[in-house]
Amino acid sequence: MPELVEVTGEGFVPGEDVAVALIVAHTDATATGHARTLIDTGHLAPVLAEGTGEVVLLGRVSGTVHIRRVPR
Template sequence: MTRKPTRRATFQQPDDTPVVLPHVLITVTESGALDVTVDGTAFPPPAAGTEWTRGTFGPLMDAVTKDRTIAVRIEVHEVDGTVFTDLIRSRKRTTPPPTDDDAAAPETRRARRAKHTRTPVLIEVTGDGFVPGEDIAAAVIVSHTDATGTGAARALLDQRQLDSLAKSPHEVVLYGRISGTVVVRRVS
């Protein structure tokens, strides 16, 4: 009896995806300074004679993640003994600007359509109480509902509510994914 050879699926990791995420350990000192290590190696601030602080948490995360191009696992040890952990994801890569060689190529339908679209009108929504550098979710409230006697909630949305978002005033929720801070603002 001869054995038939088995085929094994091979999975290839992209070259820039680490098998294990870098581990960032931040210890808050009594003075409020942050001692930072990445995979056990000290991560000093960019300028000599300075230190990482809560106020520089955002720039620290940008430096550790190389401007959000790599994902990291973060662990923060507070002075009182509490520990916070999170994964900081990398952002999607953007396409590089066109080169001179690309300029000679014919325009795509998408590029022609983009020229004729309206410029977006931006509305600023602000709030305080978030951890510096944390990921903030922004959501538009289109409906309200009540909780049942058991604490459950159910929302039924009419497609027309979603279609009318730009036509009427709404509330916006800013939700801090690390701090749990919730800010609700009315926009018109």
């Protein structure tokens, strides 16, 4: 049985779709405001298996963003 971790945030529009994303890396924006990253798929398994990293909750209507550290 999988071990589950709860991540919460408030300020969303009732019923809106909230995207959930795991943070596996950071990158900097260029002088023109663009950002790009390449993700080694080998980095994804430890994030999911060990519960390291961060989770982003993004309200697709409200634009509300919550970034939470995933507890280990």
